[in-house]
Amino acid sequence: MAMTIDGKAISQRIKDELKEQAAALKKQGIKITLAVIQVGNDPASTVYVRNKKKGCEYIGIESLSYELPEETTQQELLSLIGELNRKEDVSGILVQLPLPAHIDEDKVIRAIDPKKDVDGFHPQSVGALCIGQPGFVSCTPAGIIQLLKRSSIEIAGKECVVLGRSNIVGKPMAVLMLRENATVTIAHSRTRDLKEVTKRADILIAAVGKPKMITADYVKEGAVVIDVGINRDENGKLCGDVDFESVEPLCSAITPVPGGVGPMTIAMLLNNCLESVRMD
Numbered sequence: 001m002a003m004t005i006d007g008k009a010i011s012q013r014i015k016d017e018l019k020e021q022a023a024a025l026k027k028q029g030i031k032i033t034l035a036v037i038q039v040g041n042d043p044a045s046t047v048y049v050r051n052k053k054k055g056c057e058y059i060g061i062e063s064l065s066y067e068l069p070e071e072t073t074q075q076e077l078l079s080l081i082g083e084l085n086r087k088e089d090v091s092g093i094l095v096q097l098p099l100p101a102h103i104d105e106d107k108v109i110r111a112i113d114p115k116k117d118v119d120g121f122h123p124q125s126v127g128a129l130c131i132g133q134p135g136f137v138s139c140t141p142a143g144i145i146q147l148l149k150r151s152s153i154e155i156a157g158k159e160c161v162v163l164g165r166s167n168i169v170g171k172p173m174a175v176l177m178l179r180e181n182a183t184v185t186i187a188h189s190r191t192r193d194l195k196e197v198t199k200r201a202d203i204l205i206a207a208v209g210k211p212k213m214i215t216a217d218y219v220k221e222g223a224v225v226i227d228v229g230i231n232r233d234e235n236g237k238l239c240g241d242v243d244f245e246s247v248e249p250l251c252s253a254i255t256p257v258p259g260g261v262g263p264m265t266i267a268m269l270l271n272n273c274l275e276s277v278r279m280d
C-alpha cells in the first residue's frame with residue numbers, strides 16, 4: 001500500500017506557520033498587501049481567485065481585488081500594473097491566467113515589477129531560479145518540493161522524470177529538482193519510448209493535463225508519483241493525470257486529486273507574499 005501524501009493537511013500546517021509569521025511582521029508594523037487581478041470571468045479562474053483571497057484572509061494578508069471586464073484593453077491592464085508597481089503599500093501583484101486572447105500574456109507578465117512578482121512568472125524570476133539566485137519561485141513546483149520534504153522523501157541522487165514542459169510547472173519543476181540534487185529528465189509529447197523513460201523514475205511528476213494518462217505500465221515499482229493534473233473524467237468528476245486506482249498499488253507514495261498538489265499552490269503563493277516584504 002502506498003502512502004497517500006495529504007496535501008490538504010501539509011498545506012494547512014504551512015498556512016498556520018505563515019499566519020504566525022505574518023502576525024510577527026504586523027507587530028513590527030509591516031503590512032502585507034496582495035493585488036489580485038482577474039480579467040473576464042472564466043469560471044475556473046473565479047474559483048482559484050476566490051481561494052487565493054480566502055487564503056490571504058486566513059493568514060492576515062490584505063488582498064485588493066481588481067475584477068476587470070473581458071473587453072479590458074491590454075493598455076488598460078498595463079496601466080493598472082504600472083500603478084500597482086508604483087504603490088509602496090502593494091507588496092505583491094498577481095494576474096490570474098489565462099488572459100483573454102486579445103491580451104499578450106508575456107507582455108503583461110514582463111510588466112510586473114520582479115520585486116512584486118509573487119507568481120514567479122517574470123523572466124527575471126525564472127532566470128534567477130535557473131542560476132540559483134534569490135527570487136520568487138513558481139508556486140506549484142515550490143509546493144511539490146515542500147510536499148516531498150515534509151513527507152521525508154529523499155530527493156538527492158534520485159532519478160526524477162518530469163512529464164510536461166510548461167513555463168509554469170514543468171520547466172521550473174525540473175530546475176528545482178536539479179537544485180535538490182536529483183538526476184532530472186524532462187519528458188514531453190515528442191519523447192520517444194515514453195513508458196521506458198517514465199519507468200526509470202524514482203520520482204515521477206506528471207504535469208501533462210491528460211486525464212488518467214499515467215497508468216501502471218508507466219510506473220516503476222516503489223516509485224513516488226506526484227500528480228499535478230486537474231482534469232475532468234468522462235463523468236465530469238475531478239481527476240488527475242495519473243490513473244490513481246491502477247498506479248497506487250504499485251508505488252511507494254502518491255498524491256491524490258483533489259487534495260494533493262492543488263492546496264500547496266496557494267500555500268506557496270502566501271509564502272511568496274511574506275517573502276515580498278522580507279525582500280525589501
Ligand code: GUN
Pocket residue numbers: 094095096097098119139140265
Ligand atoms: N492560472 C493557472 N495557474 C495559475 C497560477 O499559479 N497563477 C496565475 N496567476 N494564474 C494561473
